Amino acid sequence: MTHTQTHAETHDAERPTGQAVLRGLQCRCPHCGKGHIFARYLKVADTCPACGEELFHHRADDGPAYLTILVVGHIIGFVIHFMWVQFRPEPLTMAITLSVLAVVLSLALLPRMKGMVVGIQWARRMHGFGGPERG
Template structure:
């Protein structure tokens, strides 16, 4: 088995992504990934994996906007076609829905990005091994 195959088997990306989407440590899946709402913990409280190397930047915000826009677009279409609500009702409902969905998805998208970086040893993850 080559060194590249060993690295990929050592940190399975799918498992890491699922852990990241649950806002859990990509290594153990038990510890909390975030110290606060979007502040990634420096280390996992359970397995002590170093997590401070991440470089999520604007990726989570981009993915969140992409998902929310698609979901709200479908909601607008079906809501208007089947119910024809007053414009102010539709605007208020969609605004509340967009904000709530964005707040719910943003930490999960950031967790996913950090998990992908961890599994692929990007930005300093695993350089001490």
């Protein structure tokens, strides 16, 4: 056991990825599930306020934005088809409605996607989450 490993890490070497992903989607700490992962809207806290887990190691970069665009694009695509087939609204009405929906969905999903990416990185011990980098 190296001095950077905690007792919990050596006792439970496997971190459940599914649980970490769900906690990230809830914007909670991937370790304890109690503390908020964000200090501000998209600023990941350096440590969990509940358990003290270090979270500053994350490297989310553009991943959450790409995932948000992917999800929002699919939802908007379905809504476009549904609105046109069922209601045939005026083009301006459709454009305004879909634009507002896309913005609201993007703002709601972006922190959740970032939390999910941080959760995956934590569970897989990526970017320093499992101690010093190897290699």
